[in-house]
Amino acid sequence: MIESLFSRIESKREELISFTQDLVRIPTINPPGKDYIKCAELLGNRLAKSGFSLIYERANNSPGDSDRYPRHNVIARIEGQHSGPCIHFNGHLDVVVPGRGWTVDPFEGLVQDGKIYGRGTCDMKGGLSAAVIAMEAILEENIHFPGAIEISGTVDEETGGYGGVAFLAEKGFFSKPRVDHVIIPEPLNVDRVCLGHRGAWWAEVETFGRIAHGSMPFLGDSAIRHMSAFLELLESRLFPALDKKQTSMPVVPEGARRSTLNLQAVHGGEAESFDGMPSPCVPDSCRLIMDRRFLIEENIAEVKAEVTSLLDELADSRLNFRYQIRDIMEFLPTMTDADAPVVQAVSSALKNILGKTPEHIISPGTYDQKHIARIGHLHDCIAYGPGILDLAHQPDEYIVIDDMVTAAKVMAASTLELLGARS
Numbered sequence: 001m002i003e004s005l006f007s008r009i010e011s012k013r014e015e016l017i018s019f020t021q022d023l024v025r026i027p028t029i030n031p032p033g034k035d036y037i038k039c040a041e042l043l044g045n046r047l048a049k050s051g052f053s054l055i056y057e058r059a060n061n062s063p064g065d066s067d068r069y070p071r072h073n074v075i076a077r078i079e080g081q082h083s084g085p086c087i088h089f090n091g092h093l094d095v096v097v098p099g100r101g102w103t104v105d106p107f108e109g110l111v112q113d114g115k116i117y118g119r120g121t122c123d124m125k126g127g128l129s130a131a132v133i134a135m136e137a138i139l140e141e142n143i144h145f146p147g148a149i150e151i152s153g154t155v156d157e158e159t160g161g162y163g164g165v166a167f168l169a170e171k172g173f174f175s176k177p178r179v180d181h182v183i184i185p186e187p188l189n190v191d192r193v194c195l196g197h198r199g200a201w202w203a204e205v206e207t208f209g210r211i212a213h214g215s216m217p218f219l220g221d222s223a224i225r226h227m228s229a230f231l232e233l234l235e236s237r238l239f240p241a242l243d244k245k246q247t248s249m250p251v252v253p254e255g256a257r258r259s260t261l262n263l264q265a266v267h268g269g270e271a272e273s274f275d276g277m278p279s280p281c282v283p284d285s286c287r288l289i290m291d292r293r294f295l296i297e298e299n300i301a302e303v304k305a306e307v308t309s310l311l312d313e314l315a316d317s318r319l320n321f322r323y324q325i326r327d328i329m330e331f332l333p334t335m336t337d338a339d340a341p342v343v344q345a346v347s348s349a350l351k352n353i354l355g356k357t358p359e360h361i362i363s364p365g366t367y368d369q370k371h372i373a374r375i376g377h378l379h380d381c382i383a384y385g386p387g388i389l390d391l392a393h394q395p396d397e398y399i400v401i402d403d404m405v406t407a408a409k410v411m412a413a414s415t416l417e418l419l420g421a422r423s
């Protein structure tokens with residue numbers, strides 16, 4: 001059964017290429033969230049031809065949703081011959097802006113040297129396309145399977161997933177009994193299984209001062225100097241402490257196998273862009289945006305307290321130091337058990353196909369798995385896909401066609417294993 005399924009997938013190579021190109025040619029750039037309906041319908045119409053039934057869900061009033069840029073998701077489902085578990089493949093339809101530095105058209109889907117080029121090929125329309133081809137091959141082979149297969153195309157992953165997986169998870173689309181196993185074909189390399197991701201906390205710290213003439217700064221109070229006192233404490237105390245926090249999570253790349261902090265932006269005083277000459281003023285406000293990535297061993301209250309304790313220390317020790325801190329976003333770390341069924345099934349399929357035991361990894365950044373774990377309470381979820389992690393969001397992004405074929409075989413074999421469709 002499996003050999004004939006694999007040759008069916010190989011025979012669908014041209015379809016795999018052309019469907020990826022069709023997806024890439026719809027420029028679903030987010031923000032603002034362009035052409036979501038078109039892309040959801042392209043996926044839906046294709047799956048309907050294989051007998052999937054479709055549900056379209058618009059995330060009304062989610063961030064960015066408007067009549068011009070509606071947040072449309074599609075969920076396709078096909079039932080097996082009798083009752084059983086459900087496996088769900090989830091792909092995000094949105095892509096980030098192309099940015100500069102491209103040598104090819106980012107939305108043409110150029111095929112060259114065994115690769116398809118374009119924004120979203122790697123992250124993650126190529127992965128979604130491989131899942132579609134894999135499931136079509138199972139159906140074309142008339143393999144009897146219990147349970148159900150679902151494929152969803154969801155939006156806004158690149159901006160937090162609120163109008164996509166989070167919205168659908170709130171409605172029960174990512175919970176038992178509807179779904180048992182989830183594979184997200186994000187680009188984490190074709191020979192690795194991604195168990196989850198680190199946590200993220202974004203916050204804005206603002207320090208305050210008092211405006212005065214720049215020639216007499218002693219009459220005012222500089223918010224930028226207050227901020228620099230805080231930055232000094234981050235340098236001397238927090239950064240060294242974070243470097244020491246190692247994790248048991250197998251995060252890749254290795255540099256991310258600890259706590260990290262990125263100071264994403266600092267703004268203070270004069271407006272960021274002005275015409276003519278600046279005016280001499282003591283700044284009365286300075287804002288810092290922080291991006292803290294944390295580990296399964298850490299707890300979010302402690303993560304926040306590390307920052308606020310330094311700020312409070314300054315409030316006690318430094319004359320007129322006043323601050324405010326505002327949470328922007330927070331996501332907890334998530335890590336699926338290495339012996340969970342979906343991890344086992346994909347790992348053994350990979351071992352059979354590639355002949356080596358796959359590495360289990362953790363992603364340094366977050367993706368939609370967080371919503372499935374936190375809102376859907378479903379923990380049998382991984383990311384596995386054909387894209388190369390380092391190419392995501394880069395100019396001249398591409399996907400290797402052979403990797404898509406391999407990933408399609410892995411997804412098909414894992415599906416049969418998880419649904420219990422043994423011959």
Ligand SMILES: [Zn+2]
Nearest residue numbers: 123124157186
């Ligand atoms: Zn992605």
